[in-house]
Amino acid sequence: MVTNFVELICTCCDFYKESDEELECGAFRILKILVERGLVSPRDIESAKNEVIKGQR
Numbered sequence: 001m002v003t004n005f006v007e008l009i010c011t012c013c014d015f016y017k018e019s020d021e022e023l024e025c026g027a028f029r030i031l032k033i034l035v036e037r038g039l040v041s042p043r044d045i046e047s048a049k050n051e052v053i054k055g056q057r
């Protein structure tokens, strides 16, 4: 079970600031719902996030 969606989703986002942790954009909310429904796994997000961080996407 994911307990920290900010850590999972936001830490590769160009808009991420630690002081804004209470803010949730639409993409964040959608991904959170998909994870909670079991339609996207945290591993899927980590994999995609690694591509973003490496500049592949």
Ligand code: SF4
Pocket (backbone or CB within 6 Å): 009, 010, 013, 014, 015, 016, 017, 023, 024, 025, 026, 027, 028
């Ligand atoms: S809530 Fe959305 S815009 Fe804000 S840091 Fe997370 S992914 Fe980026």
